[in-house]
Amino acid sequence: MxxxxxxxxxxxxxxxxxxxxxxxxxxxxxxxxxxxxxxxxxxxxxxxxxxxxxxxxxxxxxxxxxxxxxxxxxxxxxxxxxxxxxxxxxxxxxxxxxxxxxxxxxxxxxxxxxxxxxxxxxxxxxxxxxxxxxxxxxxxxxxxxxxxxxxxxxxxxxxxxxxRHGEEVVAALVPFVRAEWKQDLLLRTLERISSTLAPLKxxxxxxxxxxxxxxxxxxxxxxxxxxxxxxxxxxxxxxxxxxxxxxxxxxxxxxxxxxxxxxxxxxxxxxxxxxxxPLSDAEVRALWPLIVLRGAVLAVSGEHQVTIDAGNDYASDALDREWAMFEVPARYxxxxxxxxxxxxxxxxxPSPPDTSAWLPLVPGLPVPAPVDFSWDSEEFSNGSWLDGAAEEERIFAEAAGAVLTRFGEARLTRAAVNSAEEPANTAIAVELRTAVPAAVHTPFAGTLSAAPDGTVRLEGAEAVVVLSGVQLEAGPGPVDAGARLGTANQLTVWVQLPGAYSAAETPPRFVKASEFPGYAAGFLDPSALFGLPPATPAADEALLERRTNAYDALQSHYYEAPPRIERGWKEHLISTSGRHYLDMVNNVTSLGHGHPVVAETAARQWRRLNTNSRFHYASVAELSERLLAKVPDSFDTVLLVNSGSEAVELALRLAKAFTGREDVLCVHESYHGWSLGADAVSTSVSDNPRALETRPDWVHIADAPNAYRGRHRGEGAGAAYAADVVRQLQRLHDAGTPVGTFIAEPRNGNAGAIGTPPGYLEQVYAAVRGQGGVNICDEVQMGYGRLGRHFWGFEEHGVVPDIITMAKAMGNGHPLGAVITRKEIAAALAGEGSFFSSGGGSTLSSRIGVTVLDVIEKEQLQENADAVGQLLSQGFRELMDRHALIGAVHGMGLYQGVEFVRDRQTLEPAPEETRAICERMLELGVIVLPTGDRQNILKVKPPLCFTEESARFFLAMLDRVLAEGW
Incomplete structure (x- = not known):
């Protein structure tokens, strides 16, 4: 050897x-x-x-x-x-x-x-x-x-x-390591490896x-x-x-x-x-020390090799990599x-030790009140937790008497937005704050020592109590149970099992939530030292099982192993582990999550009154007037509903009553809702795999006007698709089934914000009207300023529909939708009775609807959608130049789609890659999902408050995933 x-x-x-x-x-x-x-x-x-x-x-x-x-x-x-x-x-x-x-x-x-x-x-x-x-x-x-x-x-x-000879190798070659601090870490680690492996070999x-x-x-x-x-x-x-x-x-x-x-x-x-x-118990106990030892052998051998073989680029290029292979596991x-x-x-x-006989750490102190820094803390509002330590100090300062933080709590104040890394925010220590200094005593007999950083350690037979912030009065050495140690009014307490950290090391206060179960096996909850029961861990896995058992699987959830989301702020969704995910898909919450003005409006109206629109009150008139002010003068009436599906359902009934015709023309790959009529005109197989084979006889389907991968492509595609529709309308008319209603989005949102080519809607609308039909523009996804340059999607095409449907953005998450049309069309339904929606025009819904319009204007969210949307579009084009997987970029403003293809010539879709990219993006703190019938398009439709900073983070993470793989 x-x-x-x-x-x-x-x-x-x-x-x-x-x-x-x-x-x-x-x-x-x-x-x-x-x-x-x-x-x-x-x-x-x-x-x-x-x-x-x-x-x-x-x-x-x-x-x-x-x-x-x-x-x-x-x-x-x-x-x-x-x-x-x-x-x-x-x-x-x-x-x-x-x-x-x-x-x-x-x-x-x-x-x-x-x-x-x-x-x-x-x-x-x-x-x-x-x-x-x-x-x-x-x-x-x-x-x-x-x-x-x-x-x-x-x-x-x-x-x-x-x-088996690794310890000898490290000891022999460590002199070749040039950095003194590296030598020191290697030698200290080697001691621990040897003592751990000796009884296992x-x-x-x-x-x-x-x-x-x-x-x-x-x-x-x-x-x-x-x-x-x-x-x-x-x-x-x-x-x-x-x-x-x-x-x-x-x-x-x-x-x-x-x-x-x-x-x-x-x-x-x-x-x-x-x-x-299968590994034996001894192999499991030896595994991590051997992982560290392997890294140490590589680190010293690499330094040795470049010394004796100076031209060996293979060895010299590996030095940093090999040091990481040692340092990462060694320091964990x-x-x-x-x-x-x-x-x-x-x-x-191993079972934790029995702590029932331990004495109070601060005897005579009243049981301290728990202070809450978690996701459900009522102390936080309007993103205040993002002030971090400053917000913690505010909460401590406002607390009365003695307060204690919680073991295992994932603190919002220790997390950040737009971060690719999981935050180290889960407490393995607790903090006691008192108004005046309190006397600290030993909970059990042991040996007392103090580290240079002021940390105090009490080592007992079964556990070690580590204290930071105590003004020590006792000297080092053996101490009895109940002995006075000193005083503190800002005390941090760890209770660890022997062997976790040496006297020269202070344990971390916070670890990642994913790492906490491992730490919890070596650190105990100190709450019992203050007369409090141990913290109850969150049962996230049990919750998902409960959901699966009670909430029907038809109502699916995102991701195989979804994070539990219980809070939001602006364009961020926050899990119970405190991690902030960038939300790229919530076009429903148009203003952003947790908007304070909407929250205050809703709370105020709930306290006053919530009833239906058959009663007489101001807000329903105000909302209707505000909506009419946003559309061309030909529109003069509003009907309020609960959802996009209900809006489409009502629009179809209005059109049928007005034209006297049942037949409807829609387009391929579209989605308009889940109710009976809305589903009948929805043709997206991503939502319903049997959509094309289960349409009723009165539904007719035109080709999706997709100039990127459809039948007609490039310049002139709009006129070509429109000509196809004109011929289809004529065939249906000649067959005795003339179309009474044409329904389409101004951009095919569910397909990935696919643009409707120029000239298409203008010619189709004219042809439909020429045969006595009406045109429904479904603005549920595209409307309300999301496109930036236009408040409504139909404005992009210079057309005016007969009926407009909208929802999603109207209530910032509150269920609210609307149909805007002409009174003559609405009047046609009167023969079937009056129309009524319990929640659509309620006092609460109407007031929220007005507030949303106010905020969009006051905070210039449409202008923001335009500016940040342009930044995204430019960024996507730059990514497209670097990554062949991107075949096309669709959309505008804050409704865009990034289409992934395996070949830019054949346009073969890449659905598996798209799903894998989304999973990898979740790991990096971004929630983005596939869309379209081929499930190969990233749907990009964040809240309208989406910032340039968040846009750049999203682009950087997408670039990273496309470069590194998934």
Whole structure:
């Protein structure tokens, strides 16, 4: 072992590309057209390309490795190939040998010609999604199982990469690490590794391992529909006998440089490995220390290698990556990591100690009042929590007497908007605030110590109490239960199990919500020290199950594992974990979530009166007048309803009554609502897979006027589509079923804000009217200033419909819709009785409707939609120049669609990629969803208060996902 880590180390053999060509010809009779050196720490690898284009790999091993070791590597390759993996296999030389020997530079080297395994190393992918990490873990488990039965004398090796010798390697090579702080961290960490692994080593099974099953040595290819498929395993240079769990530790360590801010990125890999090769309790206990040890070995070996082999760019380029592979797991809480692993594997966690005999920490203090910084705190309003620590101090200052924060609470004040990272906002400590200093005593007997930062530790037999903010009066050393420690009026308290943090480290006050279950296994709720019951964890998983059981599945939810959303502010949705998600889809909440003016209006009106429109009051007249002021003069009457579906339903009835005709013409890929009539004229198969085959006889469907991928494309498409409709109208008229109603959106919103080509609506409206029909413009999605340049979508086309339907934006989330038309059309329905909608024109709905119009004007939200929409449009065009997946950008203002295609010529849709992109965007803090019949368009329709800052964040995250993958 000592020879392998001597200062001279293992520099690569001095072999040039010309030498490789000569050796390949001499020993294997290979005529090489091209040669390219591939990276290696200690060997030389050359990819040879023959004249016929076939690739092979010439590998010249370091002279330190014997022929028996090389033959063992071949055996490992053949073992995994027999198990179904694509692996390099040795090719026989002209002498009929799989391994040849030659003298280079006065030393004997083994060389082999290996078959080439196609694929790109996984390391080339910046982002490794959960599915890919699971697939890697599955492969590690399968490979480990396959190699378990392999025996070969050449596997009994002494390698610096064998984690059984890892501690010795780190100790020997740490002097080569140039930064003193890095040396210090390595040595302190090495102590902990040694003490943790010492009692476990004899319990860890030993078998044949690949030894380097990392993202460097597992290759992949792009699969169908944007997926990633693992294709093979390469580089068996480190095949040996070692601990079985070391194979998993090596694979895990390679993940951290892909996602250094999320140490638990390894959980899918560990879970998948365990499903193939179940881990013992001892292996689980050893796993995280071995992951850290692997990173340490890489870090010191890399520094050593560049010292002895200065021209090795492969080694020098890896230094930062290898340091991350050590530092990320080394600095994470090891107890929390093990607990998280156990939780992921369904293993039991140790029972917490009995705290019933502990004494009060602050005896004589009245039970403090809990202070609430969570999502449902009534202390917060109008985004006040975004002031962060300042808002916390305000709440503390206004509290009377003693107050205590809550363990496990995800604080809104510790989260931020427009962040790609999950916030570290979940408390593993509690804070006590008192008006005057209070005496602090020991809850149990133990040993007292103080850290340089002022933190005080009381270490007992079963737990450690850590205090920050206490004015210490007692000296270090043993103390009895109930002993006075000092005073405090701003006290932070942790209760941890032994071994989590040393006396030199202060635990974090906050961790990520996703990491909290692991931390909660090593930190106890200190509330009992103040006479309060422990905090009750949120049962989010149980809630989703309750929803599934009681709330019919027809009413589906977004995402497979949806965050629980309970609060909103402006263009942000806030989960119960406090994370702020950028909301790109809520066109219903047009003004933004939690708008204070709407909230105050609603509360005031609720207190006064809420009744239906058959009573006489001012707001229903005011709302109707305000709506009429927004439309052309030909409109003179308003009918108020509850929803877009109800508005469309009413509009169809009005048109039928006025024309006396039942037949309706609509367009493909459109959606108008779920009620009987509205659904009848909805043709989108994304909402109803059987839409086209279940239309009633009185519904006729025209082609969607899509100039991007429809029958007619490009310039002149509008006239061509309109001519088709004119012919269709004539055929229906001649058949005795003349169309009485034409209904369409001014842009096809559900299809992805697809623009209606110029001239289309003008000609179709004229043709419909020419045959005695009326035109309904469905503005439920496009209207109310969302398009920026136009308040109504029909204004874009210079046309005036006969009936306008609207909803969604009208009430900022309150159910409110309207139909605007001419009195002569409305009067036609009088023969069927009067019309009435209980909530549509109620005092509450009307007052909210007026308020929404006021806010749109006062806050210039239509102008904002125009300005920010232009920023988005320009950003999408720039992304389109960089990413071939974007085939087109549709829409304007704050209703846009980004269409993903696999080929810009064939326009093959990319629905699977679109879904995966949306899932990845959720991880980065953005809620955006697919739309359209092909489900390949991102729908971009945020609240109208959407800011330039949020637009830039969205564009940056989309760019990141398209560049890194999903």
């Amino acid at each position: 000592s020879a392998l880590i001597a200062p001279e180390g293992l520099p690569r053999p001095a072999v040039s590309a010309d030498d490789a060509v000569r050796l390949a010809a001499e020993f294997y009779g290979v005529g090489t057209a091209q040669v390219k050196e591939l990276g290696s720490q200690q060997d030389r690898n050359f990819r040879l390309t023959a004249a016929d284009g076939v690739w092979q790999l010439l590998k010249i091993s370091n002279p330190a490795f014997t022929r028996t070791e090389i033959e063992a590597q071949n055996a490992a390759m053949e073992c995994l190939a027999a198990a179904g993996f694509a692996a390099p296999l040795p090719q026989l030389s002209v002498n009929g040998e799989p391994v040849e020997s030659t003298v280079l530079g006065g030393q004997k080297h083994c060389l082999r010609l290996l078959s080439y395994v196609e694929g790109a190393p996984v390391i080339d992918r910046p982002h490794l999604g959960p599915a890919l990490r699971s697939a890697l873990g599955d492969w590690l488990g399968r490979a480990s199982t396959a190699l378990a039965g392999l025996e070969h004398p050449g596997l009994d090796r002494s390698l610096q990469w064998d984690l 004899d319990q860890l099974p030993v078998q044949a391992v690949h030894g380097d099953l990392t993202d460097d040595n597992i290759v992949c290819a792009s699969g169908p529909r944007g997926s990633v498929e693992l294709t093979g395993i390469i580089d068996f240079s480190d095949a040996m006998y070692s601990w079985r769990v070391a194979e998993l530790a090596v694979g895990c360590s390679a993940l951290f440089h892909h996602d250094p801010v999320n140490p638990l990125t390894v959980l899918p890999m560990i879970r998948a490995f365990h499903a193939r090769a 809480d090891w107890n929390a990591a093990e607990a998280s692993i156990r939780g992921a594997l369904g293993m039991e966690l």
